[in-house]
Amino acid sequence: xxxxxxxxxxxxxxxxxxxxxxxxxxxxxxxxxxxxxxxxxxxxxxxxxxxxxxxxxxxxxxxxxxxxxxxxxxxxxxxxxxxxxxxxxxxxxxxxxxxxxxxxxxxxxxxxxxxxxxxxxxxxxxxxxxxxxxxxxxxxxxxxxxxxxxxxxxxxxxxxxxxxxxxxxxxxxxxxxxxxxxxxxxxxxxxxxxxxxxxxxxxxxxxxxxxxxxxxxxxxxxxxxxxxxxxxxxxxxxxxxxxxxxxxxxxxxxxxxxxxxxxxxxxxxxxxxxxxxxxxxxxxxxxxxxxxxxxxxxxxx
Numbered sequence: 269x270x271x272x273x274x275x276x277x278x279x280x281x282x283x284x285x286x287x288x289x290x291x292x293x294x295x296x297x298x299x300x301x302x303x304x305x306x307x308x309x310x311x312x313x314x315x316x317x318x319x320x321x322x323x324x325x326x327x328x329x330x331x332x333x334x335x336x337x338x339x340x341x342x343x344x345x346x347x348x349x350x351x352x353x354x355x356x357x358x359x360x361x362x363x364x365x366x367x368x369x370x371x372x373x374x375x376x377x378x379x380x381x382x383x384x385x386x387x388x389x390x391x392x393x394x395x396x397x398x399x400x401x402x403x404x405x406x407x408x409x410x411x412x413x414x415x416x417x418x419x420x421x422x423x424x425x426x427x428x429x430x431x432x433x434x435x436x437x438x439x440x441x442x443x444x445x446x447x448x449x450x451x452x453x454x455x456x457x458x459x460x461x462x463x464x465x466x467x468x469x470x471x472x473x474x475x476x477x478x479x480x481x482x483x484x485x486x487x488x489x490x491x492x493x494x495x496x497x498x499x500x501x502x503x504x505x506x507x508x509x510x511x512x513x514x515x516x517x518x519x520x521x522x523x524x525x526x527x528x529x530x531x532x533x534x535x536x537x538x539x540x541x542x543x544x545x546x547x548x549x550x551x552x553x554x555x556x557x558x559x560x561x562x563x564x565x566x567x568x569x
Contacts, residue, residue, distance in 0.1 A: 319428035342555025
């Protein structure tokens, strides 16, 4: 009888060990602890595209609540925190995730480019230690702050060539076949670069406040005019059905009450024309208010 009881206990003990789910190599992050450790969590491939045009100039565009470049740094912190949460709540054996940051055009400063290169991080089961994972947000915070402060101190804003980045680079740089691909763009919503000013009838590679005024998209009939006269960004002939995009920091000129709607129309139609899988476009706000939006976008499909 005693032998039978002992045998049953051993069987139950082995059964419990077998049924216990595999853990990640790190503790679960508390603030998103509802995310389950699961082999079904997709590999993440996150790209961040910065617009370092004069929109970040605290003297030209002051904001008493928080400078716009500091908001960007706060957004980046939320992005990297979400990435860390994802890694720490994933079975370590299945980790194959990436995060990277882009400027277009790239800086002329060799040292800055080397620092940007450092932000191209790949994690696998071989290197996904707790220490290395948690270093991600620290490196992104320090280097992105340096990028913004250097651009402000140089005071030589050449704009962000976002349209050409989509035309020539986004498909090659931001999309992996075996991953959930997310591109996060930090911008005020206006596009302009001195070397990419293309116009084809009413379609353009750029949009600025003065262009919206020149196009007379400032009255309550702007939507009819937009459609009837075929305004918008010049289409880029690429299929982005495997890419999700989150645009943060839209900051419309307050002089035109329709400015926000016009900017959103430009971006929405452009993304639709490229068959973007999923996208959200958000007006600028304090990082504490945008934090949940960023983490929900990244952590839940």
